[in-house]
Amino acid sequence: MKNNLIMEINQYxxxxxxxxxxxxxxxxxxxxxxKGILLNIVLGICCLALGNVYFFLLKIVxxxxxxxxxxxxxxxxxxxxxxxxxxxxxxxAGKRGGLYFCFINGATFxxxxxxxxxxxxxxxxxxxxxxxxxxxxxxxxxxxxIPNKKARFFACLMIxxxxxxxxxxxxxxxxxxxxxxxxxxxxxxxxxxxxxMKEDVTHAY
Amino acid sequence: xxxxxxxxLLGSNIPGFIFxxxxxxxxxxxxxxxxxxxxxxxxxxxxxxxxxxAFILNEWFSQYPGQINRxxxxxxxxxxxxxxxxxxxxxxxxxxxxxxxxxxxxxxxxIGFSVNETLFYFTSFVSSPSxxxxxxxxxxxxxxxxxxxxxxxxxGFGVRITRDNKIIRLPMILGLLALSxxxxxxxxxxxxxxxxxxxxxxxAAHYFVGIALLSNDDETQGGEAYKS
Numbered sequence: 001m002k003n004n005l006i007m008e009i010n011q012y013x014x015x016x017x018x019x020x021x022x023x024x025x026x027x028x029x030x031x032x033x034x035k036g037i038l039l040n041i042v043l044g045i046c047c048l049a050l051g052n053v054y055f056f057l058l059k060i061v062x063x064x065x066x067x068x069x070x071x072x073x074x075x076x077x078x079x080x081x082x083x084x085x086x087x088x089x090x091x092x093a094g095k096r097g098g099l100y101f102c103f104i105n106g107a108t109f110x111x112x113x114x115x116x117x118x119x120x121x122x123x124x125x126x127x128x129x130x131x132x133x134x135x136x137x138x139x140x141x142x143x144x145x146i147p148n149k150k151a152r153f154f155a156c157l158m159i160x161x162x163x164x165x166x167x168x169x170x171x172x173x174x175x176x177x178x179x180x181x182x183x184x185x186x187x188x189x190x191x192x193x194x195x196x197m198k199e200d201v202t203h204a205y
Numbered sequence: 206x207x208x209x210x211x212x213x214l215l216g217s218n219i220p221g222f223i224f225x226x227x228x229x230x231x232x233x234x235x236x237x238x239x240x241x242x243x244x245x246x247x248x249x250x251x252x253x254x255x256x257x258x259a260f261i262l263n264e265w266f267s268q269y270p271g272q273i274n275r276x277x278x279x280x281x282x283x284x285x286x287x288x289x290x291x292x293x294x295x296x297x298x299x300x301x302x303x304x305x306x307x308x309x310x311x312x313x314x315x316i317g318f319s320v321n322e323t324l325f326y327f328t329s330f331v332s333s334p335s336x337x338x339x340x341x342x343x344x345x346x347x348x349x350x351x352x353x354x355x356x357x358x359x360x361g362f363g364v365r366i367t368r369d370n371k372i373i374r375l376p377m378i379l380g381l382l383a384l385s386x387x388x389x390x391x392x393x394x395x396x397x398x399x400x401x402x403x404x405x406x407x408x409a410a411h412y413f414v415g416i417a418l419l420s421n422d423d424e425t426q427g428g429e430a431y432k433s
Contacts, residue, residue, distance in 0.1 A: 030418070035366045035370075036370070039366070040373065040377065043377075043380060043381070043384070044380075046384070047380065047383065047384055047387075050384065050387050050388070051387070053391075054387060054390070054391055057391065057394075057395060057400060057403065058394065060400060061394075061395065061398040061399060061400050063394065063398070065278075066275060066279070068279070069278070069279055069390075070278065070279050070282055070283070070386055070387050070390035071387065071390075073283075073383060073386070073387070074383055074384065074386075074387040077379070077380050077383030077384070078380075080376040080377070080379050080380035080383070081376065081377065081380045083376045084373035084376040084377045084380070087372050087373050087376070088372070088373060091372050101372045105372075105374070105375040105376070108375055108376045108379065109375050109379065112379045112383075116283055116287075119279060119283060120266045120279075120280055120283060120284070121266065121269055122269060122271065122272060122275065122279075
């Protein structure tokens, strides 16, 4: 009972924090007119925030969403924007060829199509496998960016998000409560990341 | 299964609505010489026609076991957003076009799609006409067409900004498709609840944000042109 209350309060905090931070950084992205890394990160956070708002509004109107819902799909698809941001960093580093990017784009398409099929056909196994693969995919891309000084903070953040997602999918109760309680902190870290990116741009000028 | 679905489709009002809108517009498209208008009308026509694909796919997936309650909340948003946005792939091949044309065409496709839905609501209205029922009908018409138009415009925005950046094209557009499907699903769910006002305001908010962003863009481009 106590755990449920804590989780509920944590969910409300996550909704408010995610909504506030996504609004704040979206304004920043629009002001700077960035159409690359910043915009992708902002859209990824907006996707997460929209997923949170989806479940929050459904709770208000007392509708219980199914195990697989569009809200969950939105939360999973935030990885697409984060993958796009990681690819931008890789492109800036300039170490990879066209074939590498083609492969990543192809794999992203297949995983998203599998996710969408799982949602349409209400198939939990396909969804779990495609989300797990998306997590691993993101993890591998982020690990490759750790040597890049400019992208290190974002890469570490992505590694932690992917790992948390993988671990929470194992669903050990105490652990998943602990991990879910971290989610407002992740949004704050994203806000810090955006601030540091803005500082970089200012220093560059 | 497909035969049953096609029989259902032919038994509904949809083919009648489609042909009564499409045929006059096709004459107009042939007559108009301006390419910009041709594109807009063409995409609008596609939007009207795409209801057929959406109907077939929605029916197909709703026949899986335990899916009846999920049609409007989970199945139709994904199917409809994908179907409406499909012809925007054409802009990947075409490089020499107005930068904003893709956004306008996307919106035209979405609005074309919503016209069919609105006609469907109109037929329900005609079966029980009264002065009190016309206000909800008008509100529904405005918000449905804005929701469909703006959700496809979001994908068009993605196509536009990834025009010069092919590396992130697929993940970004797929992500925007997911975003627009979520907005669509929220609208479908909330419209029938006590939070209907949120559903009604959401498309209007998107529309005004879209206008503000596009006009801001116009000013920037105008300023640059003036400087040069």
